[in-house]
Amino acid sequence: MDVHMTGAIVFDLDGTLVDSAPDLHAAVNRMLAEHGALPLSLETIIGFIGNGIPTLVRRVMTARGLPSSQEAQMIQRMLAHYNAQPADLSRPYDGVVNALTTLKQAEYALGVCTNKTLTPAIRILDALDLSRFFDVVIGGDSLPVTKPDPAPLLAAFAELGADPALYVGDSEVDAETARRAGIRFGLFAGGYRKTPVEALPSTFVFDDFASLPAQVDALSPA
Ligand SMILES: O=C(O)COP(=O)(O)O
Numbered sequence: 399m400d401v402h403m404t405g406a407i408v409f410d411l412d413g414t415l416v417d418s419a420p421d422l423h424a425a426v427n428r429m430l431a432e433h434g435a436l437p438l439s440l441e442t443i444i445g446f447i448g449n450g451i452p453t454l455v456r457r458v459m460t461a462r463g464l465p466s467s468q469e470a471q472m473i474q475r476m477l478a479h480y481n482a483q484p485a486d487l488s489r490p491y492d493g494v495v496n497a498l499t500t501l502k503q504a505e506y507a508l509g510v511c512t513n514k515t516l517t518p519a520i521r522i523l524d525a526l527d528l529s530r531f532f533d534v535v536i537g538g539d540s541l542p543v544t545k546p547d548p549a550p551l552l553a554a555f556a557e558l559g560a561d562p563a564l565y566v567g568d569s570e571v572d573a574e575t576a577r578r579a580g581i582r583f584g585l586f587a588g589g590y591r592k593t594p595v596e597a598l599p600s601t602f603v604f605d606d607f608a609s610l611p612a613q614v615d616a617l618s619p620a
Pocket residue numbers: 410411412413446447448449450451454511512513514515569
């Protein structure tokens with residue numbers, strides 16, 4: 399990696415770059431239908447996102463009273479449904495493409511650190527034409543641990559090879575990951591967060607990606 403890069407910025411995926419909940423919701427309900435279980439609402443599924451697909455499936459099974467003996471099979475079916483259609487309904491949030499373009503032009507090295515399983519994460523980035531911005535993608539199954547363990551985030555920065563400038567995410571898990579990694583955190587307020595923004599430690603909060611490059615510019619050097 400070019401040592402003259404301005405710095406490195408890593409982004410969360412679900413609820414930060416991409417509103418991915420509608421496809422997760424559709425895949426969950428296809429999985430539930432196969433098991434003869436009733437569907438769950440989009441709002442319920444949004445509340446279950448953040449700790450990766452196996453945890454999402456466990457939360458869904460608890461909500462529907464399904465026996466944990468079926469867990470491994472249901473995770474497998476969820477991944478099959480989701481991998482088949484990961485980006486039919488998912489869209490980047492407004493302003494994401496312009497913000498990434500601006501940051502890339504300013505010579506930031508960009509990466510993604512998500513708890514989403516790597517295969518659908520990459521398929522989504524490809525389908526939405528976002529892969530071109532990123533030099534590294536760390537998924538929920540890339541390491542033996544997931545966020546909020548800081549290891550995946552630190553691995554993303556290590557691979558980028560430039561000074562860590564910022565992690566950008568939307569959730570409690572992301573805020574905790576950045577805190578444990580000792581990395582500055584930009585909190586996107588328009589994602590899947592469950593608690594008030596004031597309750598989460600952040601360097602700054604933003605609700606419009608159009609403002610992100612200026613917020614990054616305003617940071618002191620890493
Ligand atoms: O898949 C999830 O549950 C969360 O994914 P994220 O880390 O991109 O928010």
